[in-house]
Amino acid sequence: MPRRSLERRPRTAVAVTVLLFAWLYLPILAVTLFSFNDKKSLSAFSGFSLRWYHDLAHDQALLESLVASLQIATLATLGSLVLGTMLALGLERVRSRRGRVIGAVTLLPLVTPEIVTGVAALLLFTGIGLKLSLTTVVLAEITFSIAYVTVIVRGRLAGLSTEVEEAARDLGCTPWQALRLVTLPALVPALLGAGLLVFALVFDDFVLAFFTTGVDPQPLPVRVYSSIRFGVSPAINAIGTLMLLVSALLIVAALVLLRLFGRGTSSLELITGGERR
Structure with a gap:
């Protein structure tokens, strides 16, 4: 039994x-x-066709929203990488109780409901008189994405030995040179993985974009939501399939990069490369 x-x-x-x-x-x-249905039906599949992808390619409003989402994702990724890396470096260097408290506060966006973050961003922007636009969407997405970058980069920093940077200092590097020639090259795998992950999250994010976007051009998720409210077109299935494909590829690429390059480069190679440069 x-x-x-x-x-x-x-x-x-x-x-x-x-x-x-x-x-x-x-x-x-x-x-x-x-999305490959031959007829305009969401319940009966009659045959394969690229009709709705063709309609999508000629829909000016959806294309403008697609470009806007790509711009938002790119700017948010770059901004969060810079700020998140700086925050991770600072938290890793500070070993006091204050540093632990700040580190815990940094993780709050990961557990806070996104709708709360969206409402808070909307209240902040309207309170300071900042007009809602793509700029406000980028600022909100950067604020939300910093935590992801910080967690990933801190995980990479925790696996690096401080002796490598100290050895570079002993060889004559200034603190900035040691950071630029030794630490940052070792963080490249984590930065690539974090950047791809943030880009995928921001590209198809709806909640923050909905609360912080202006009238036009709208990010693609908000445009799709607005279109669904007035009737579902199979072209929405096409754009949803493309968004799913892009997001899945980016997330897989981020995971693969973190796995392949997570072992990092040897300390001797880092110092030697820094000297050659």
Whole structure:
């Protein structure tokens, strides 16, 4: 009886896992399938066609929103990388109680509901008289994304030995040169992974964009939501499929980079490379 019980448990776990993945991904697969539907129907599939992708390519409003989302994601990624790296370096250097408190506060955006962050950003921008536009969306996304960059970069810094930077200082490097020639090159894998992850999160983020965007041009998720309110077109399925594909590729690339380059470069190579430069 115990053996049979143990043999049944994996089957039950497999069944539950299959049901869970079906519940999560069947709707996404349906959206992808109907984006290739030949007819304007969201319930009956009649045949494969690229009709709705062709309509998407000639929809000026959606294309403008796509460009706006790409700009927002790019600027938010660059801004969060700079600020998040600076914050991670500072927190890693400060080993006091104050540093631990600041580090804990840094993690708050990761556990705070995004709608709370969106409402807070809206109140802040309207309170200081800043007109809602793509600029306010970028500022809100940077604020939300800094925590992700800080966590990833701090994880990389924790695996680096401080002796490497000290050795560079002993070889004649100034603190800035040691940071630029030794520490930052070692952080490149983490920065690439964090940048790709933040870009994917910001590109398809709806909540913050909805609360902080202006009238026009709207980010793509907000434009899609506005279009759905007035009737669902299969072109929405096409743009949803493309957004899903881009986000999935970026997240996979981020995970692969963190796995492949997480081992980092040897300390001797870093110092030698710094001297050659």
